[in-house]
Amino acid sequence: MSETDLPVPSVPNARDAVRALRPSQIREVANAGFGVADVLPFWFGESDRVTPAFIRDAASAALAAGATFYTHNLGIAPLRAALADYVSKLHGPTSSDHIAVTSAGVNALMLAAQLVVGAGDRVVAVTPLWPNLVEIPKILGAHVETVALGYGERGWQLDLEQLLAALTPDTKMLLINSPNNPTGWVMSRDEQRAVLAHCRRHGIWIVADEVYERLYYAAPEAGVESTHSRTAPSFLDLATRDERVICVNSFSKAWLMTGWRLGWIVAPASLMDDLGKLVEYNTSCAPAFVQQAGIAAVQQGERFTQELVLDLKASRDHLVRALSAVPGVDVKAPPGAMYVFFSMPGASRSLELCKAMVREVGLGVAPGSAFGPQGEGFVRWCYACNTARLDAGVERLKRFLAQHGTR
Ligand SMILES: Cc1ncc(COP(=O)(O)O)c(C=O)c1O
Numbered sequence: 001m002s003e004t005d006l007p008v009p010s011v012p013n014a015r016d017a018v019r020a021l022r023p024s025q026i027r028e029v030a031n032a033g034f035g036v037a038d039v040l041p042f043w044f045g046e047s048d049r050v051t052p053a054f055i056r057d058a059a060s061a062a063l064a065a066g067a068t069f070y071t072h073n074l075g076i077a078p079l080r081a082a083l084a085d086y087v088s089k090l091h092g093p094t095s096s097d098h099i100a101v102t103s104a105g106v107n108a109l110m111l112a113a114q115l116v117v118g119a120g121d122r123v124v125a126v127t128p129l130w131p132n133l134v135e136i137p138k139i140l141g142a143h144v145e146t147v148a149l150g151y152g153e154r155g156w157q158l159d160l161e162q163l164l165a166a167l168t169p170d171t172k173m174l175l176i177n178s179p180n181n182p183t184g185w186v187m188s189r190d191e192q193r194a195v196l197a198h199c200r201r202h203g204i205w206i207v208a209d210e211v212y213e214r215l216y217y218a219a220p221e222a223g224v225e226s227t228h229s230r231t232a233p234s235f236l237d238l239a240t241r242d243e244r245v246i247c248v249n250s251f252s253k254a255w256l257m258t259g260w261r262l263g264w265i266v267a268p269a270s271l272m273d274d275l276g277k278l279v280e281y282n283t284s285c286a287p288a289f290v291q292q293a294g295i296a297a298v299q300q301g302e303r304f305t306q307e308l309v310l311d312l313k314a315s316r317d318h319l320v321r322a323l324s325a326v327p328g329v330d331v332k333a334p335p336g337a338m339y340v341f342f343s344m345p346g347a348s349r350s351l352e353l354c355k356a357m358v359r360e361v362g363l364g365v366a367p368g369s370a371f372g373p374q375g376e377g378f379v380r381w382c383y384a385c386n387t388a389r390l391d392a393g394v395e396r397l398k399r400f401l402a403q404h405g406t407r
Helices: 027-034 053-064 077-091 104-116 131-137 160-166 187-202 269-282 288-301 302-324 346-360 385-406
Strands: 099-102 122-127 143-148 151-152 156-157 171-177 205-209 245-250 264-267 338-342 379-382
Touching: 027 288, 027 346, 053 077, 053 288, 077 099, 077 288, 104 131, 104 205, 104 264, 104 269, 122 131, 122 160, 131 156, 131 171, 143 171, 143 245, 156 385, 160 187, 171 187, 171 269, 187 205, 302 338, 302 385, 346 379
Parallel strands: 122 143, 122 171, 171 205, 205 245
Antiparallel strands: 099 264, 151 156, 245 264, 338 379
């Protein structure tokens, strides 16, 4: 009997941890909108504006100059130096030895998880949360426990005692995303201080996803030095550079570079050799010409970012005002990120609601349940666009409610 005569084995499948991953519900809603003419998409976390010209020009010049080769695993030295300078201005002295360039924030999150968690480890995450943070440790076989933010008169709030209680001594890693996607919640400096002290006591790693740190609309906290106008409280302001804190950041949000796939990690120097190995086996490096463009962004982009934040704040306020006037909608202006996360009639089954809205009136928003069960009852709207577009979206929402009633 030849090998080809052997019986065909059962259907080939991915391993269990991968099969158990949650598919993206935002994608499910977007798929429901295929074939619908004229959808207004507010479901993804990106601006409708193109990357600023000075950054695109830097990439073109780098390509023209032949920046088409592999680079050092941890990034080209001038970009690491530029990032060290940028981080130092925002959060205090930081050397290039603590910086690694990554293929955007999501790759940085995967690398951070690969550095510190393995099968069976306990991970704690504060939710509602962008699903990637919760799913990535599961790929590695870790168990993820969640601590839910609460929603009340003051918007989304953390129950600090509940979080500290969840951070048991056998916890390996805490995942905190502040400013938060989807709620816009921002962790206060005092909360960070308490969590850092607790994690130090128990040797728990903090992986802080601070990709929205620049998209912060509250006044800077008193006594915090920064040459940049506004930055959300960061674990980097409190932690030393050589303790168990890994900070993840990205070029996607502050410089509108989502499609470029460029980010960075600030981490203890003692991790860098091992991090370099992981980069080698994941992506080997970020593209050379994209890294050159990153230098232009961090060195020349400060004015752009500050203007972007003013625009986003105006869009946020515009949308919150417009939605507040719709009967049955409960919306509060969040202090950070680029989303409003609000409740409306029908949102207790948010996936069905969002699919119906895209099918019937071409309004594309993300269901709260995409951000974990704690997000059910809400809808996420990315407001990074002009106010005319926001108004058109709100008109569609009103039309939908007029057809379905506001109960
Ligand atoms: C909380 C959070 N972290 C990380 C990212 C990663 O962004 P990127 O991979 O484009 O850098 C996103 C993107 O939306 C996000 O919302």
